[in-house]
Amino acid sequence: MKNVILIVLLAIGASGFAQDPEMIGTWYLRAFTADLSDPVFITNNDAPQNPTLIVYSDYSFEGIGACNTFTGQFQYDPVEEVYFHTSFIPTTDDCGDPGYNTFEDGYFAHFDDTLGLFLRYVPIGSGLLLLEIESPGFGMEFQDTVFLGVDENPISLINIYPTITSEYVNVSKPTSIAIEKAIVYNSLGQPVLSVSENIERIDVSSLSKGMYFLQIDSEEGSMTKKFIKG
Known part of the structure; x- marks a missing residue:
């Protein structure tokens, strides 16, 4: 196969x-x-x-x-x-x-x-x-x-929760990391949401149901997490 x-x-x-x-x-x-x-x-x-x-x-x-x-x-x-x-x-x-x-x-x-x-x-x-x-x-x-x-990669300590949600995705991080921007991509690789303020709590209620990738950008680098909009 x-x-x-x-x-x-x-x-x-x-x-x-x-x-x-x-x-x-x-x-x-x-x-x-x-x-x-x-x-x-x-x-x-x-x-x-x-x-x-x-x-x-x-x-x-x-x-x-x-x-x-x-x-x-x-x-x-x-x-x-x-x-x-x-x-x-x-x-x-x-x-x-x-x-x-x-x-x-x-x-x-x-x-x-x-x-x-x-x-x-x-x-x-x-x-x-x-x-x-x-x-x-x-x-x-x-x-x-x-x-x-x-x-040597503090961005690995960034987490999101819940990973299955209908309204908000919360972002937790070490205090030493300053998040600059967060971008949500759909399963086709298309950006559907960009956030540069209040990144610790991202409103995803307007998104359709499905799988998404949340890219979190900081001076230390980028981290991408996956979540499901229910």
């Missing part, structure tokens, strides 16, 4: 799906995600170096996990406007550490054709990329700079 990889371009004024040059480049894994739960950020205990995913202009890709490398290929269908995941070839060395091996198995499983996974790539702005398995909602977050670890 082919993996189908949807590209959602979250650029101001963009609409629909299109072949996405923003996907090209070097991406550094920073967290695993599970449905509406907070991201689980990777640490040096998971891998001796920052795992990567590099996508080239011909949409071939390569990367590294804990110790093994991989190559693969995406194929673009201009009619369906999707990317088909046509190959994934990893090396299979023992990383010499049970924790590294377990971490790498989980990382590589997201690319494994034999699992018949349905994936989509969602550029979520400000140098962040989400690779998400549609069902049951697991995925990975990447960023375009080397991930330094949770202790």
